[in-house]
Amino acid sequence: MTQLQQVLIDRYGKEGAVSKQDSMTLLSVGMGAKEFGFEREILDYLEQHPSATLKELDAFAAPFFPEIVEED
Amino acid sequence: MADETGMFDSITDDEIKANAGKTYQDVTSLRDPLAGLGYEEEHGTADAEAFDGLAQDEAVVDYKGQPREKNGRFTFGKLTGGGSTKQTSRGKLNMSKVERRRVSSGILTDHPNLKAGDRSDYFFGSHYYQFSVNGPGSYRFTMRIPIAGNEAYINKVRWRDGS
Numbered sequence: 001m002t003q004l005q006q007v008l009i010d011r012y013g014k015e016g017a018v019s020k021q022d023s024m025t026l027l028s029v030g031m032g033a034k035e036f037g038f039e040r041e042i043l044d045y046l047e048q049h050p051s052a053t054l055k056e057l058d059a060f061a062a063p064f065f066p067e068i069v070e071e072d
Numbered sequence: 073m074a075d076e077t078g079m080f081d082s083i084t085d086d087e088i089k090a091n092a093g094k095t096y097q098d099v100t101s102l103r104d105p106l107a108g109l110g111y112e113e114e115h116g117t118a119d120a121e122a123f124d125g126l127a128q129d130e131a132v133v134d135y136k137g138q139p140r141e142k143n144g145r146f147t148f149g150k151l152t153g154g155g156s157t158k159q160t161s162r163g164k165l166n167m168s169k170v171e172r173r174r175v176s177s178g179i180l181t182d183h184p185n186l187k188a189g190d191r192s193d194y195f196f197g198s199h200y201y202q203f204s205v206n207g208p209g210s211y212r213f214t215m216r217i218p219i220a221g222n223e224a225y226i227n228k229v230r231w232r233d234g235s
Contacts, residue, residue, distance in 0.1 A: 028193075066163040068214060
């Protein structure tokens with residue numbers, strides 16, 4: 001796992017079960033940051049916002065993802 | 073001169089005499105911030121402050137939203153209008169018609185009870201997808217991320233959501 005993925009599990013997965021929405025955020029941010037190159041930004045955000053919720057993290061990360069263009 | 077030529081009637085003879093022997097560049101040189109030569113000679117001062125209003129370097133004008141590197145140099149990124157790195161980083165990712173059809177078919181088969189407006193995710197082939205439901209069999213894909221290299225992380229997260 002990457003450093004960010006470990007940080008996400010440690011911070012948001014320690015309580016045990018997570019909701020479907022939280023799981024989607026963990027997957028998209030943990031995998032997407034690595035794939036699209038914004039891990040540093042997410043790590044900085046998490047460091048600066050130690051009590052950020054997954055919903056807040058999701059909102060912060062959303063603009064980093066590429067837009068999916070469906071070809072005709 | 074105006075009587076003789078029919079032109080230049082806005083320039084008086086006194087002005088013409090006062091500038092006798094000077095070229096156009098001599099008269100207008102101070103408009104060029106790189107020049108400034110001869111200022112002391114003409115105005116009797118070498119005070120650098122006298123140039124402040126004239127010698128503005130237009131090249132250092134900063135544009136709002138222009139991305140910069142940590143050392144202050146401009147990057148080659150696009151102007152964003154907002155100054156935030158995250159607004160410049162969003163690109164586009166193509167998803168072919170064939171891929172969309174295959175993934176949509178898989179979602180409809182495995183999750184037939186999804187309703188319009190629902191958001192969900194789906195692992196298909198070598199990718200992880202997130203999407204919203206337009207209607208039965210119709211989805212708008214919002215995320216597409218390769219699975220390779222993320223297996224351990226996926227297992228840890230999915231174990232926690234009960235999947």
